Amino acid sequence: MNDKSALRAEAARLQAIFIAAGATPVEADLLLPAETLLDLYGEDIRARAYVTHDPDRGELMLRPDFTVPVVQMHMQGGADPARYSYMGEVFRTQAAGSGRPSEYLQLGYEVFDRADPTRADAEVFALFAKALQPLPLRAVTGDIGILTAAIDTLRTSDARKAALRRHIWRPRRFRALLDRFTGQQPPPPTRAALIAALNEKGAAGLLAGAAPEIGLRSMAEVGQRLDALVADAATPPIPAAQAEVLGSVLALKAMLPDALEHLRDICVDLPGLTAAVDRLEARMAALSAAGVDVATLPFEANFGRTTMEYYDGFVFGFWSATRADLPPVASGGRYDALTRILGNGRAIPAVGGVIRPELVTQLTAGGAP
Amino acid sequence: MTIRLGVPSKGRLMEKTFGWFADRGVEMRRTGSDREYAAAVDGVDVELMLLSAGEIPRELAAGRIHLGVTGSDLVQERIPAWDQAVEVVAAMGFGHADLVIAVPACWIDVTSLDDLDAVAAAFRRKHGFRLRIATKYHRLVREFLREVGVADYQLVDSQGATEGTVAHGTAEAIADITSTGETLRANHLRILEDGLIHRSEATLFRARGAEWGGAEKAALADLVALIGTA
Numbered sequence: 272m273n274d275k276s277a278l279r280a281e282a283a284r285l286q287a288i289f290i291a292a293g294a295t296p297v298e299a300d301l302l303l304p305a306e307t308l309l310d311l312y313g314e315d316i317r318a319r320a321y322v323t324h325d326p327d328r329g330e331l332m333l334r335p336d337f338t339v340p341v342v343q344m345h346m347q348g349g350a351d352p353a354r355y356s357y358m359g360e361v362f363r364t365q366a367a368g369s370g371r372p373s374e375y376l377q378l379g380y381e382v383f384d385r386a387d388p389t390r391a392d393a394e395v396f397a398l399f400a401k402a403l404q405p406l407p408l409r410a411v412t413g414d415i416g417i418l419t420a421a422i423d424t425l426r427t428s429d430a431r432k433a434a435l436r437r438h439i440w441r442p443r444r445f446r447a448l449l450d451r452f453t454g455q456q457p458p459p460p461t462r463a464a465l466i467a468a469l470n471e472k473g474a475a476g477l478l479a480g481a482a483p484e485i486g487l488r489s490m491a492e493v494g495q496r497l498d499a500l501v502a503d504a505a506t507p508p509i510p511a512a513q514a515e516v517l518g519s520v521l522a523l524k525a526m527l528p529d530a531l532e533h534l535r536d537i538c539v540d541l542p543g544l545t546a547a548v549d550r551l552e553a554r555m556a557a558l559s560a561a562g563v564d565v566a567t568l569p570f571e572a573n574f575g576r577t578t579m580e581y582y583d584g585f586v587f588g589f590w591s592a593t594r595a596d597l598p599p600v601a602s603g604g605r606y607d608a609l610t611r612i613l614g615n616g617r618a619i620p621a622v623g624g625v626i627r628p629e630l631v632t633q634l635t636a637g638g639a640p
Numbered sequence: 641m642t643i644r645l646g647v648p649s650k651g652r653l654m655e656k657t658f659g660w661f662a663d664r665g666v667e668m669r670r671t672g673s674d675r676e677y678a679a680a681v682d683g684v685d686v687e688l689m690l691l692s693a694g695e696i697p698r699e700l701a702a703g704r705i706h707l708g709v710t711g712s713d714l715v716q717e718r719i720p721a722w723d724q725a726v727e728v729v730a731a732m733g734f735g736h737a738d739l740v741i742a743v744p745a746c747w748i749d750v751t752s753l754d755d756l757d758a759v760a761a762a763f764r765r766k767h768g769f770r771l772r773i774a775t776k777y778h779r780l781v782r783e784f785l786r787e788v789g790v791a792d793y794q795l796v797d798s799q800g801a802t803e804g805t806v807a808h809g810t811a812e813a814i815a816d817i818t819s820t821g822e823t824l825r826a827n828h829l830r831i832l833e834d835g836l837i838h839r840s841e842a843t844l845f846r847a848r849g850a851e852w853g854g855a856e857k858a859a860l861a862d863l864v865a866l867i868g869t870a
Contacts, residue, residue, distance in 0.1 A: 310770070314794055315786055318779075367721035437761060437791065444757070444789025461751040461833060482745035482828050486806040488763060496749040496759065 281635075282378050282628035286358050288402045289380045292394075294356035299340035301360070305330035307339060311581065311612065321362050321373075333362040337379050338581070338606070339613065342621065345383050346614035352384035355623075371598070372629070381623030383610070388620040389550060392585040392605060393557035395622050399589065399601050400563060402626065406634050407592040408600060412527065413574030414554075415439065415604070416584045417534065417547050421520045424543030425513055427452060428506045430499060440580035442573075449517070454508035466504045469497060516540050523572040527555055530570035554585060578602070581609040585622065591634055600634065601626040642685045643706035643859045644850075646699055649690035653842060656734045657709050660842075664867040684866065685859040701725045703849035706856060707863075713739055713817065713840035717777050726845040730867060735842035737817040739777055741835035744806055744813075745828045753788050753834050756813070760792040763812065774798035774811035777837070781815040784837045803827040 290296060302323070308316050320335040334340070337357045345353060358378045365371040380398060382391045400410065422435045431452050438445040450456035457463075468477060474497040484490050516537055523530055534548045559565050575586035584605030591597050603624020611618035647668070648654045658668045667682040670690075681688050689705060696710035697718040707729065719725050743750050750759055760771040771793045775781050778795055785793065798805050798814070803823050805811040817840065818824055821831060844867075846860070 309794065313770075313791055314782055317795075318782055368724055434758070434761075438789060441789035441791065447754075447789075459752055459754075459833075465749070465751070477748055481748050482830075484746050485744050485828050486812050487767065487809055488744070488747065488759070488812055490746065492762070492766065493747055493749050496762065500749060 278376055278629055278632060281632050282358050282376050285378055285402055285626060285628060285631065286356055289356040289378075289398070292354070292380070292398050294354040294380055297341060297344065297355045297357050299334065299337050299344070299357060299359070301334050302331045303334055303340060304328065305332045307343075307613075308332055308335065311339065311609075313580075319363055321364065334360070335363055336361055336625070337377060338381075338609070338623070341379070341381055342606075342610055342613045345381075345619075345621075346610060346617060349383065351619065352382070352386065354383075355379075355381045376628045377625045378628055379623060379625040381621065383619050383621045385620055388584070388605070388607075388622070389553045390557045391620070391622050392554050393561045393563070395603060395624055396558060396585075396587050397561035397563050399587070399603070399624055399626070403589055403601060403631065406600070406631065408589045408634075409569075409592045411569050411571055411574050411588050411590070413571050413586045414547070414551055414584060415575055415582050415586060416550060417520065417544070417572060418576075419583070420544050420547035421517050421541065424541045425509050425517065427509045428503070430503060431506065431509075440576055440578075442576055449509075449514060452509050453511060453514040458504075462500070466500065469501055474498060474501075512540070520544075521572055523570070525570060527558075527565045527568045527570045530572075531555060550584075575604060581606045583608045587624065591630070594634070597630055597633075598627070600630045642687045643856050643863075644687045644689055644704070645681070646689045646691045646696045646705040646708035646710075648693040648696070648709060653693055653709075653735060654690070656842065657732070660732050660734070661867070666863070666866050684862050685855075686863060700845055700847040701849070703847050703851070706847055706850040706852070706860070708845050708847065709842060710845070711735055711737070711840045712843045713737065713777065713780070713838055715843070715845060716838060717780050720779075725849060726847055729844040729846050729864070732842040732844060735840070737819045737840045738836055739780060739815065739817050739838040739840060740824075740831045741773070741781075741813060741815045741837065742803075742818075742824050742829040742831045745825075745830040747830075751833050753790055753832060756832060756835075757790040757792075760790065764792045770794040771813065772796045772811040773813045773815055774802050774805040775815040776800075776802070777815060777817075780837055788834075803829060 305322055316335065321333040323331050323333065325331050341355055341357060356379060358376065360374055361377045362374050365373050380395060382395055384391045418439055419436055422432055425432060434448055435445060438448060451458065474494050478490055478494055520537060523533060525533060531552055534544065534551065538545050538548055555565050575582050582604035584607065586604035588599045588602040590599050601624055605622040607618065607620045610621050647657045661668050666684060668688055669680060671680050691699060693710050694714060696708040697715045699705045700708045701719045715726060716722050743756065750756055763771040773781065773793050774796050776797065776799050781795060796811055802814050802816040804827060805814060806829065807827060814829065815837065824831065
């Protein structure tokens, strides 16, 4: 329904806004090494991206997004600070019969800046809000940093905290772990039997009677995990009151000022959350200073938990207010940890987002299907 | 026009399919020599097509055959959104096999998917790459592991002798079809207690995308009346 050149013109119009805000236009390859993307997103990306094979370079993927190549480019010697904008096709497989395009334009803006991450968060959100202003959109914000801070405040072992942190992006597994760590769900009978056998015979005794060692995972690794299981079985459950507080953090859904007040109340029970809530408050002030009406800006603590797992702080999305069936018109967030993973030991605070110009044109044209 | 029914072209699956239909009063027989892939059905307006069991999902998805007999594992693995493309006419009660996840039996610390996930995280930290699961059922395994929330693994393709990959050092675990578990045990592997991904059996499928005019619908109704399923 949309002519490609008209779409490109619309994308260029939007990109001019990003360039006027100080972004350097950058390009990225269409064919990306699959390994990096698979290591980052996990095996699921195979189901969502187009994988192809090069006789020499091995598995390649048709660019599923720009974040990875742009971060890599920056980490290999970009200016510091730096602001980039890119515009080009990305490729995603779609469910059979969904009718969604598998090839579409993506327009992005990314900020790599150490000076004031909170202000950079606000800068990106305000810029996107401004670029998309005439459209009837509904914005949502969240903060993965609040969730990780809430996990860190739990009175439990580091191993359990690490397990919960690892599964922030898999809500179902997260829930199952939490139920077990709080004692609501007893360990499976096989685990209980293993712990009983370990207490009776010791790890060495059990390992001596095990099947022959095969594969790369050594018996020493099995032994280490047995020790970890014994330690875990001796870990007292997370107190019900703490789990309840975590539950109320996860369920939080309010306008930003109300959400902040609620989180301040929670800090009374969980003082460890204070630093993260201070950051949320500073961001709210920065958003307000950047001209965003924070009183009507929704905050959802759960937001960002089911998207791709590299955001680790502020997250945001813009949806059509009238067309709930459409994917987000724009989305983004902070991904400091990603820069460390792709930066070979170096890291820089980074935040950014993308717009789908074809949805902008569709909604500008009246939003009719 | 008659309806085209694809059935496996050789081996026990073909014999059992012929037997299943014969038990329900539908006689199928090979025409010509034993080596010729042509066959006929007596009594109903059905054209029999002998095809490789592995090709039947593709033919069903394309609507080039109206009905097809093959393993439910192959249909679910090979046809994206399979339930939109085909419909189960009858589960036939033979060709049973389970698609399962198995790990080395020496991993006495691993009995569940929960354990597998924890081990995958530790394995990646120690070895610097994601724990490898050898399989030829990429779609089914990936969807299953996403659903149950296992992370930090990778699928490596194995089109045969999958049970040997762990001993050969090309995978840490496997996801494969087993009926008795004998081969798994012989290769020092053990099935995870909650590692059943799919319970497969020979199944008669109807292709939604084939041409279903009045004559085809009537022929299907005749056949269904004989074999006695919905």
